[in-house]
Amino acid sequence: MADKNPLQKCFLFTILSLNLMFLQAETGLISQKKTYVVHMDKSAMPSPYTNHLQWYSSKIDSVTDPKSHKEEEGNRILYTYQTAFHGLAVRLSEEEADRLEEEDGVVAVIPETRYELHTTRSPTFLGLERQESERVWAERVTDHDVVVGVLDTGIWPESESFNDTGMSPVPSTWRGACETGKGFFKRNCNRKIVGARVFYRGYEAATGKVDEEIEYRSPRDKDGHGTHTAATVAGSPVRGANLFGFAYGTARGMAPRARVAAYKVCWVGGCFSSDILSAVDQAVADGVQVLSISLGGGISTYSRDSLAIATFGAMEMGVFVSCSAGNGGPDPISLTNVSPWITTVGASTMDRDFPATVKLGTMRTFKGVSLYKGRTVLSLNKQYPLVYLGRNASSPDPTSFCLDGALDGRNVAGKIVICDRGVTPRVQKGQVVKRAGGIGMILTNTATNGEELVADSHLLPAVAVGEREGKLIKEYAMTSKKPTATLQVLGTRIGIKPSPVVAAFSSRGPNFLSLEILKPDLLAPGVNILAAWSGDMAPSSLSSDKRRVKFNILSGTSMSCPHVSGVAALIRSRHPDWSPAAIKSALMTTAYVHDNTLKPLSDASGASPSSPYDHGAGHIDPSKAIDPGLVYDIGPQDYFDFLCTQELSPSQLKVFTKHSNRSCRHSLANNNPGNLNYPAISALFPENTRVKAMTLRRTVTNVGPHVASYKVSVSPFKGASVIVQPSTLNFTRKHQKLSYTVTFRTKLRMKRPEFGGLLWKSSTHKVRSPVIITWLPPL
Numbered sequence: 001m002a003d004k005n006p007l008q009k010c011f012l013f014t015i016l017s018l019n020l021m022f023l024q025a026e027t028g029l030i031s032q033k034k035t036y037v038v039h040m041d042k043s044a045m046p047s048p049y050t051n052h053l054q055w056y057s058s059k060i061d062s063v064t065d066p067k068s069h070k071e072e073e074g075n076r077i078l079y080t081y082q083t084a085f086h087g088l089a090v091r092l093s094e095e096e097a098d099r100l101e102e103e104d105g106v107v108a109v110i111p112e113t114r115y116e117l118h119t120t121r122s123p124t125f126l127g128l129e130r131q132e133s134e135r136v137w138a139e140r141v142t143d144h145d146v147v148v149g150v151l152d153t154g155i156w157p158e159s160e161s162f163n164d165t166g167m168s169p170v171p172s173t174w175r176g177a178c179e180t181g182k183g184f185f186k187r188n189c190n191r192k193i194v195g196a197r198v199f200y201r202g203y204e205a206a207t208g209k210v211d212e213e214i215e216y217r218s219p220r221d222k223d224g225h226g227t228h229t230a231a232t233v234a235g236s237p238v239r240g241a242n243l244f245g246f247a248y249g250t251a252r253g254m255a256p257r258a259r260v261a262a263y264k265v266c267w268v269g270g271c272f273s274s275d276i277l278s279a280v281d282q283a284v285a286d287g288v289q290v291l292s293i294s295l296g297g298g299i300s301t302y303s304r305d306s307l308a309i310a311t312f313g314a315m316e317m318g319v320f321v322s323c324s325a326g327n328g329g330p331d332p333i334s335l336t337n338v339s340p341w342i343t344t345v346g347a348s349t350m351d352r353d354f355p356a357t358v359k360l361g362t363m364r365t366f367k368g369v370s371l372y373k374g375r376t377v378l379s380l381n382k383q384y385p386l387v388y389l390g391r392n393a394s395s396p397d398p399t400s401f402c403l404d405g406a407l408d409g410r411n412v413a414g415k416i417v418i419c420d421r422g423v424t425p426r427v428q429k430g431q432v433v434k435r436a437g438g439i440g441m442i443l444t445n446t447a448t449n450g451e452e453l454v455a456d457s458h459l460l461p462a463v464a465v466g467e468r469e470g471k472l473i474k475e476y477a478m479t480s481k482k483p484t485a486t487l488q489v490l491g492t493r494i495g496i497k498p499s500p501v502v503a504a505f506s507s508r509g510p511n512f513l514s515l516e517i518l519k520p521d522l523l524a525p526g527v528n529i530l531a532a533w534s535g536d537m538a539p540s541s542l543s544s545d546k547r548r549v550k551f552n553i554l555s556g557t558s559m560s561c562p563h564v565s566g567v568a569a570l571i572r573s574r575h576p577d578w579s580p581a582a583i584k585s586a587l588m589t590t591a592y593v594h595d596n597t598l599k600p601l602s603d604a605s606g607a608s609p610s611s612p613y614d615h616g617a618g619h620i621d622p623s624k625a626i627d628p629g630l631v632y633d634i635g636p637q638d639y640f641d642f643l644c645t646q647e648l649s650p651s652q653l654k655v656f657t658k659h660s661n662r663s664c665r666h667s668l669a670n671n672n673p674g675n676l677n678y679p680a681i682s683a684l685f686p687e688n689t690r691v692k693a694m695t696l697r698r699t700v701t702n703v704g705p706h707v708a709s710y711k712v713s714v715s716p717f718k719g720a721s722v723i724v725q726p727s728t729l730n731f732t733r734k735h736q737k738l739s740y741t742v743t744f745r746t747k748l749r750m751k752r753p754e755f756g757g758l759l760w761k762s763s764t765h766k767v768r769s770p771v772i773i774t775w776l777p778p779l
Helices: 006-026 052-063 066-070 094-101 121-125 141-145 201-207 225-234 273-286 306-316 426-435 467-479 557-574 580-589 636-643 650-656
Strands: 034-040 077-081 087-092 106-111 114-117 147-152 193-198 238-243 246-251 259-264 270-272 290-293 320-324 343-348 355-360 365-369 384-388 416-420 440-444 462-465 484-489 522-525 529-532 551-554 681-685 693-702 708-714 720-725 728-731 737-746 754-761 766-775
Touching (some): 034 052, 034 094, 034 201, 034 273, 052 077, 052 087, 077 273, 087 094, 087 201, 087 273, 114 273, 147 273, 147 557, 193 273, 201 270, 201 273, 225 529, 238 529, 246 529, 246 551, 259 273, 273 290, 273 306, 290 306, 290 557, 306 320, 320 557, 320 580, 343 557, 355 467, 365 467, 384 467, 416 467, 416 484, 440 467, 440 484, 462 484, 522 557, 557 580, 636 650, 681 737, 720 754, 728 737
Parallel strands (some): 147 259, 147 290, 193 259, 290 320, 320 343, 343 522, 384 416, 416 440, 681 766
Antiparallel strands (some): 034 106, 077 087, 114 270, 529 551, 693 737, 708 728, 708 754, 754 766
């Protein structure tokens, strides 16, 4: 494969530089030491040692200052990793880390990384409750045998969503445990919550001891985020679930009969990579079949991305891994978790909304959203003074964000205050307005969020509006002599059109680490999702908010990720012999790219249609994913051969070779990463304009009817002709594999990528792959 183009090199250098600055700023550790994740070559352990901990301890002693040996060894080594990969997490000075990296048997020494969380109606919207789907998704005993590991802030076991009534005994193959601690006891685990563990050594090494006055040093969830994601994955049905009457109905997870194992890795100060890796390692050893990870920590090269390395090991053990794409949208190249063996999930809206209105003194009415439910209600028959403290309706400034301490009560008392979205949490802005004497708030989107509306449980009457409406409201407030308004909250509405829509906050591609691998992989509901909540946290997550609820409504790719994890658990229960890649393929090739108005999926950040860089293969369709007809399978060696095309040195590749016999077999034709058997097809033409043609190869496995004939169709492209050979695939037995090639011939080098699709269609199935053609700028 040709060297990466200068744009990619520049991008990667910038990202790595930013990551280094980020780590230096965020991971200032106790004393002069930092936490490092050390990857070891298991096969290199000399014979005198009887176990790996002995060997690791010897290595650490050999590079540390003898004066520091007074420090207990247990305080140095935080974790050892044995299942997903081999190594340890250890506290070292920079000089010690440099010396350790030169030692025999040491594959890589990677500094600790700080990760962040990516913060009802969805089962029905996804077709999991319709009568016609009941037969397909009829409950089986095997549903109970799938365990989903959720890496998050813990779990609130008293929630009705974790009721285990009617569930069969825990499978004998399960090796997990229910760890106890403050507020969490053995009895808190049951046939639904089959495991609960806690990981804090890396966090405490970075920040000091967990403050048990403000959070639990146990699997119990103080934050609520982990409870919400776990319930979204596999919550038991709960009738009458709602938030202050909003979204009233039956709340249930995607796989309501699956089991949950909670791995608490996130704390008030963040989530640290050494803890996350220990949780992945332990979850694989415990026997989870699915991992749901709703957090991210920026982008690094594959060999420096500890989560990528750990999840590679999980994939080798047959574990499906789903991760959130991040909430960095609508900016391009804002993705996290881009490794091809990870299923990267973006966020979309559903056909449910929580409408509210703003009525101005001119009698003009604007639509918005709100989840406000409180004693104070503004009268529809009265107009209230309206104020905007910004200087320009089109561009926010420091005075317009309603920051803490920024509002003068003399200017806002008794008034509805217009606040621009951004900088601080949305609900906190309302709290600032309320404290300053304001009686209501209009929260206006800026260009960053466009027309995307996210509903919140505000502390005073408040309505969120889109950017266009916000500008008009602000212009009225700035130009009228006596501007007035009133607000009305209308409750819950379903059947909203268009839906789904790509959420503006959902992180976007392209995947500059490997342009040949499309990311995100797909979309799932992630806006205004109702699920279980911690009994110790207000719905607004503000300490001053004394309200407590059993269910909460949240938005983020953190919410979309567990939807995919749950559906993957359902597929795994029906097809226990399928690989993680086969499950991902089923989800991607059955995803849809049109909304409920039959138009192409649109983007909430603007009026234009979204592209595969926004929505991946499309929006998940669980009922079709159970029976995809064909799958694009990928094995661990195939993924390793992909890594062999990524300009990694032998020592960098070694971090992925938990099994010492894995080596580059160069199975990808022409050493082209685009030949990885991925369900999406990406043709990347190099800077050399003399390269006019490119052929990519794919292999599909028949998982549908034994005898089937598929014919291909490809959407037209302006810049290239596309020929698929053969144009028909005739299968005569189940699990038969057939290959085809796709040849792209340049007609006109386009300045922007072109998007389309390739469809294999039989009498019973449609198998669709997104197609992207990119021409790198000539040198």
